[in-house]
Amino acid sequence: MPDALAPPRFAYMPFGAGPRVCVGAPFALTELVLVTAALVRAFRIELAQHRPIAPVGLVTLQPETPPPFRLIPRGSG
Numbered sequence: 001m002p003d004a005l006a007p008p009r010f011a012y013m014p015f016g017a018g019p020r021v022c023v024g025a026p027f028a029l030t031e032l033v034l035v036t037a038a039l040v041r042a043f044r045i046e047l048a049q050h051r052p053i054a055p056v057g058l059v060t061l062q063p064e065t066p067p068p069f070r071l072i073p074r075g076s077g
């Protein structure tokens, strides 16, 4: 959000924090954007189930069960 305050530094820390913070974080975040862009460009992605996805707060926020997705190649109708 353009006008929003930056979140507190330790509100979100998937890569840990402090002296042992993940050294691969910039690489992982770059790779995430590139892989997501390549997938969305090549496929239309649909949820392959009808029940809602329930979030569960563990160390990270996760879906209760892994939700199945259907990847439909773009240009196939």
Ligand code: HEM
Binding pocket: 014, 015, 016, 017, 018, 019, 020, 021, 022, 023, 024, 025, 027, 028
């Ligand atoms: C989404 C991907 C990744 C996640 C969520 C992740 C998460 C983490 C976390 C939570 C730690 C522990 C930090 C702590 O103890 O405070 C860690 C450490 C580390 N990660 Fe990652 N990581 C990811 C990708 C990578 C990649 C791609 C590399 C290397 C190219 C990498 C290399 C390392 C190394 C070397 C450490 C140990 C750092 C140390 O102990 O000094 N990680 N990572």
